[in-house]
Amino acid sequence: MVLRPPGLGVLTGRRLAVWGDPIDHSISPRVHAAAYRVLGLDWEYGRERVDEASFAARLAALGERWRGLSLTMPLKGVAFAAAETRDRSAELTGAVNTLLLEPGGPRGFNTDVGGIVRALAEEGVAAAARARIVGAGATATSALVALWSIGAREVEVVARRTEAVTPLRGLGERLGVTVTAAGFDAPRLDPVDLTVATLPGGATVTDAAAAALAASGGPLLDVVYGHWPTVLSQAWERAGATAWTGAGMLLHQAVLQVRVFTQGDPAAVLPAEDDVVAAMRSALVGD
Template sequence: MTGPRPPRRAAVLGSPIAHSLSPALHRAAYQALGLTDWQYGRFEVGEDELAEFLGGLGPEWAGLSLTMPLKRAVLPLLDEISDTADSVSAVNTVVFTDDGRAVGDNTDIPGMVAALAERGVTRVERATVLGAGATASSALSALGRLGAQEVTACVRTEARAAEMRSWGERLGVRVTTTGWGEAARALSAPLVVATTPVGATDALADAVPATPGVLFDVLYEPWPTRLAAAWSAAGGQVVGGLDLLVHQAVCQVESMTGLAPAPLAAMRAAGEAALAAG
């Protein structure tokens, strides 16, 4: 473990941002790591406001967590991006170096891999992804790391389908696309990753297979989703959005503070407490 850096600031940006759990997770990490002078906040920032916000940051800033709609909007504003972030053209983490450079990374991908590994899923040959967008492309990358040979993406429009096929080609994952009306059939895959907004998969709760595999639902509030509840009731294993949030935040804390390992258990407990408190 390297020595701690001087007191710094970090924050999560996005819109909407009021219900983000990131402050609870990062503050718990700071406390456990003894970084009592570090601060972590949250700021409502839209795409049109991002450049001005970044331009106003001082040297005390260590890093930023980014949520929607900023994960792709930030790309042209950075000095450098990691290979992981470049592979999906999505950044959810910005780290400011000692010489003032802004470096973008994507911790959603290793976060997904770690969350699945924690539940014993370290390899998968076939999977289904529900939805498209930045989180879906990160899911494709994570599935590629797990050895997936075939992924079915269920999307609502042909434009989204073409986008997912393109991401598959870029990431070296064979992607077959189907319309949303075929999503119920696609739930039979050994691993199903739901990347859709709240309520989008509710109608699929009645289509859970008799012997379900693993469901990774990236939502954490409200929890469980109807699909996750039905999946568990049928005996399937469920990995939730809090699992993803905690594991990707672990990577962020380590990158921003220079301290490792980040306190996974303390961060998870803080997230659970924040959700319970509403």
Template sequence: MHRLAVLGSPIEHSKSPTLHRAAYAQLGLDWQYTAIDLDRPRLPAFLDTRDESWRGLSLTMPLKQDVLPLLDDVDQVAVQAGAANTVLFDGPTLRGFNTDVGGIVRTLGEHGLDSVHRGLLIGGGATAASALIAMAQLGAAHVRVLVRRPGAASPLQALGTSLGLAVDEAPIADLATADGADLVVSTVPGGTDLGVAASDALARHAVLLDAAYDPWPSRLAAPWLATGGTVVHGLGMLLHQALLQVRVFVNGDQHSPLDDEDAVLAVMRESLS
């Protein structure tokens, strides 16, 4: 029996065990997937002491960044994002992947958004980096990053240059007058009070993907919904990044579909209801 787990601290809120257990049951695999509370200092020793029964790990922040120097092989998206949310035990080799980017692209596609020209990004952390890469994959030419602390978007501006799109920084207060974006992605915790509401024009015309899913609706999503705007629930990103993780753990590659993948996705989605 293979063993897998999601790591983080705190971790008791994680829905990953529910999603993954549903997938492996559908696939007929007797695999064990648990949640383990683990902080940053204990990560190296944890990786070093896994035996051959271990197949993989899902990682939450801040472990997504801390794990990179501990890996033997890292996929291109994880290198770009500076974060790996997935670790595969491939014999003696530790392989890292980023499925957050694919999760964003896939959930937006489900809601009919398969191209972006101008994006707006709220927050400047590792999830924001994944969102920026997703926007680039969807064709964005320009992304504005709203942050509270001046200079916080500098790493994202450098990433944008490497991706071939223009990234500029603005204060979070600009959300009140922002307009012209096709897509807004918020990467701040759901209970965060931004101190400002989105402009009605932005809420009416742009799709909002709020990476947070608890509490729901978030403080940003609630007024967006009230204006009749389109909001993509953060659980969609979680669902699709988890499906890509299952691909990694089963097939060794996030781009290789599972057998009867539609059925696997369906039971994973049902497990969240």
């Protein structure tokens, strides 16, 4: 199969990679390779340790053999700054996790937002009026935009430092979402339709705090994948509630990246996309 998507005829590069620090744990090469096999593309997707200080020089040194990059922590902010153009999700969040390396300069995308939305939809969650985000780090911004896109207009952010919620409150004002802050020691949490946890794997949460969140949180999407089960997912299980791993988000943000790398548009459906997704899902779980 040969793809000749509109507007990408000038791109001849076949090299791709995921950059970040640390990066040894990343399974993106395996997942992306599965997609390109189905699509009949002889592309190379690698994995390289790159930190913020070296990012600009490494990016500038890439030659015409390179087609694009996936970016993980801590590079989403510097990738945003490096992009000549950005999609709406990137502009709203200030984060880029995908760079398409075009002759006129890199185009930046944030597929984490769509990855969250698609993962929730796959679990039957297409709407939520009131939601909660646990954690106020970089991923929380993508979670807020994703929740807004499925109809949430009230979002509570639970954070260790409530002042860390200030940027999210500002983004909420731009979106028309009322963002409130709560600490992990909040004596009472009002019920919400859905919780998205954005804490890193291994984050410390007391059993009491986890139980309070589970009791009022609706179903849980925990973006963690490799450190499962998490303290929060175990609390949801004890409460008899539903908790989903971050595997769905990881899969679907990667599908959107493949769309970008092959067609220049995260909204452009792939040829035989069902087969591509099935192969990527199998690679994700190691089958």
